[in-house]
Amino acid sequence: MSQTIEVKVPDIGDFKDVPVIEVMVKPGDTVKAEDSLVTLESDKATMDVPSPAAGIVKEVKVKIGDKVSEGTLVLVLDAGASSSEGATVRGEASKPASAPSPSPIAATPSPLTEVKVPDIGDFKDVPVIEIMVKVGDAVKAEDALVTLESDKATMDVPAPIAGVVQAIAVKLGDKVSQGSLIITLAATGAAVAATAASPAAAPAAAEAAAAAATSSSTPAPVATAPAGKAHASPSVRKFARELGVDLSKVAGRGPKGRIRHEDVQNYVKGVMAQAAGGATATAGASLGGGLDLLPWPKVDFAKFGAIETKPLSRIKKISGQNLARNWVMVPAVTYHEDADITDLEAFRLQVNKENEKSGQKLTMLAFLIKACVKALQKFPEFNASIDTSGGEMTLVYKKYFHIAFAADTPNGLVVPVVKNADQKGVFEIAAETGELARKGREGKLGPAEMQGACFTISSLGGIGGTHFSPIINAPEVAILGVNKSAMKPVWDGKAFVPRLILPLSLTADHRVIDGAMATHFNVYVRRLLGDMRRIML
Numbered sequence: 059m060s061q062t063i064e065v066k067v068p069d070i071g072d073f074k075d076v077p078v079i080e081v082m083v084k085p086g087d088t089v090k091a092e093d094s095l096v097t098l099e100s101d102k103a104t105m106d107v108p109s110p111a112a113g114i115v116k117e118v119k120v121k122i123g124d125k126v127s128e129g130t131l132v133l134v135l136d137a138g139a140s141s142s143e144g145a146t147v148r149g150e151a152s153k154p155a156s157a158p159s160p161s162p163i164a165a166t167p168s169p170l171t172e173v174k175v176p177d178i179g180d181f182k183d184v185p186v187i188e189i190m191v192k193v194g195d196a197v198k199a200e201d202a203l204v205t206l207e208s209d210k211a212t213m214d215v216p217a218p219i220a221g222v223v224q225a226i227a228v229k230l231g232d233k234v235s236q237g238s239l240i241i242t243l244a245a246t247g248a249a250v251a252a253t254a255a256s257p258a259a260a261p262a263a264a265e266a267a268a269a270a271a272t273s274s275s276t277p278a279p280v281a282t283a284p285a286g287k288a289h290a291s292p293s294v295r296k297f298a299r300e301l302g303v304d305l306s307k308v309a310g311r312g313p314k315g316r317i318r319h320e321d322v323q324n325y326v327k328g329v330m331a332q333a334a335g336g337a338t339a340t341a342g343a344s345l346g347g348g349l350d351l352l353p354w355p356k357v358d359f360a361k362f363g364a365i366e367t368k369p370l371s372r373i374k375k376i377s378g379q380n381l382a383r384n385w386v387m388v389p390a391v392t393y394h395e396d397a398d399i400t401d402l403e404a405f406r407l408q409v410n411k412e413n414e415k416s417g418q419k420l421t422m423l424a425f426l427i428k429a430c431v432k433a434l435q436k437f438p439e440f441n442a443s444i445d446t447s448g449g450e451m452t453l454v455y456k457k458y459f460h461i462a463f464a465a466d467t468p469n470g471l472v473v474p475v476v477k478n479a480d481q482k483g484v485f486e487i488a489a490e491t492g493e494l495a496r497k498g499r500e501g502k503l504g505p506a507e508m509q510g511a512c513f514t515i516s517s518l519g520g521i522g523g524t525h526f527s528p529i530i531n532a533p534e535v536a537i538l539g540v541n542k543s544a545m546k547p548v549w550d551g552k553a554f555v556p557r558l559i560l561p562l563s564l565t566a567d568h569r570v571i572d573g574a575m576a577t578h579f580n581v582y583v584r585r586l587l588g589d590m591r592r593i594m595l
């Protein structure tokens with residue numbers, strides 16, 4: 059049963075009139091729930107609008123450059139409709155046409171087929187920038203034979219049939235137009251005449267050529283010499299040009315060493331990782347000082363047993379990228395401390411008992427937030443962020459105290475923020491964290507509720523653990539991890555006494571906070587939790 063859904067821009071916080079910078083789908087595309095439909099980008103944030111359900115795109119209501127706000131209609135989705143004939147699976151459909159296909163003009167019948175430049179729209183005298191075959195090569199139907207590239211488009215001329223190259227009529231740099239003879243092929247196999255003479259091929263080729271021309275319309279400089287040696291489709295060339303990638307440096311891992319889209323991506327990732335490594339790793343073992351990371355291992359897991367593949371949730375994809383960046387870029391150290399919360403926990407339980415009827419409940423997290431605010435006030439470096447926007451590293455000290463806390467949800471980790479925690483009491487903070495965690499679990503947190511944090515607490519106390527190493531939520535400079543309190547024997551000078559001990563794990567950015575300062579902070583928090591009266595001092 060299909061149902062029409064109007065997909066609108068969700069709550070995007072304070073952002074209004076945000077330009078659409080990418081439209082990933084078109085009518086007829088099949089999308090899964092959570093697939094990105096369009097990307098919005100303001101000067102401060104980039105946001106994807108995901109599909110609320112699986113279905114087929116009926117109408118796209120926005121285009122690149124349109125300005126949208128919360129509630130703007132993005133597209134109409136036929137939800138629940140199964141992919142019917144003619145509907146294209148997203149990704150495949152959005153690939154720019156890579157070549158005149160299925161067949162360029164092939165005039166002479168078997169055994170020799172002359173491959174000529176097909177209808178390439180308004181393009182004339184287009185230089186040949188690559189010849190992928192030589193005389194004697196066996197080619198399959200659709201193998202690229204030569205690449206033409208004007209200042210506006212790049213087009214492959216594919217083999218119309220399987221065969222062996224008999225003669226090549228062009229050389230690099232030759233200028234060709236529709237009908238120019240490119241190559242002579244001796245057909246192999248039986249289907250020669252049918253394919254070569256297919257009358258349907260010409261309009262299809264013209265259409266594809268026009269699509270290739272439109273999709274490659276960036277008037278970018280043509281990298282003739284290096285790109286000429288590379289074995290890549292027009293869409294890959296365009297992609298590489300957009301990223302400024304010299305294709306001659308990219309290792310092609312496709313058939314016959316052809317450079318694929320993902321090869322360019324991997325090349326860029328490698329360069330970026332090296333750049334990040336160069337900026338942060340000062341004493342790397344590699345000669346270049348960069349990370350010199352190996353590519354991600356590719357393992358055919360199915361060889362070893364049954365498997366199931368699922369995409370990562372949207373939250374995990376986004377937070378994963380941030381975590382990886384923070385892990386690589388921040389020289390972080392984790393400092394451990396044990397706080398004696400015997401009296402605090404007794405007090406918390408007593409107050410909760412007194413308030414049983416009202417339903418108001420104090421949580422350990424609320425006390426932790428309060429203690430951290432007090433410590434941030436005493437150690438302002440912890441309430442700061444590194445800023446490099448002026449070209450030089452500066453430290454921004456924040457005069458407000460917004461505390462984030464990690465909340466576990468079925469879709470992954472979210473990090474809502476208690477704003478102005480210094481101005482709130484523990485009851486108010488406990489109620490607010492409870493409400494924010496509930497919204498997080500229901501997927502209802504708005505961006506504004508997850509922005510502006512100065513410091514984060516990650517409490518695993520409800521679950522267990524002794525200590526861990528939380529990753530800093532950059533550009534914050536520290537995060538406090540908390541595990542489950544447990545009764546421990548503590549020496550009081552005369553005897554071992556049972557005390558309730560709360561394990562603390564503070565990770566701090568060593569560029570801002572050195573070990574002495576971090577330990578002072580931890581000791582201070584420990585003393586506050588040990589005797590909350592100190593918070594008044």
Ligand code: CAO
Binds near residue numbers: 463467518540541
């Ligand atoms: N030691 C012992 N018990 C603790 C405790 C601690 N440090 N912290 C909480 N508890 C107890 C609570 O008292 C509660 O018991 P009662 O129901 O008897 O009162 C129980 O554990 C469950 O607490 P909770 O964790 O649900 O509630 P909370 O207010 O303490 O925490 C929240 C809320 C949102 C922090 C929590 O639900 C959560 O999502 N934690 C996971 C955070 C996380 O994943 N961090 C990792 C990030 S890095 O991957």
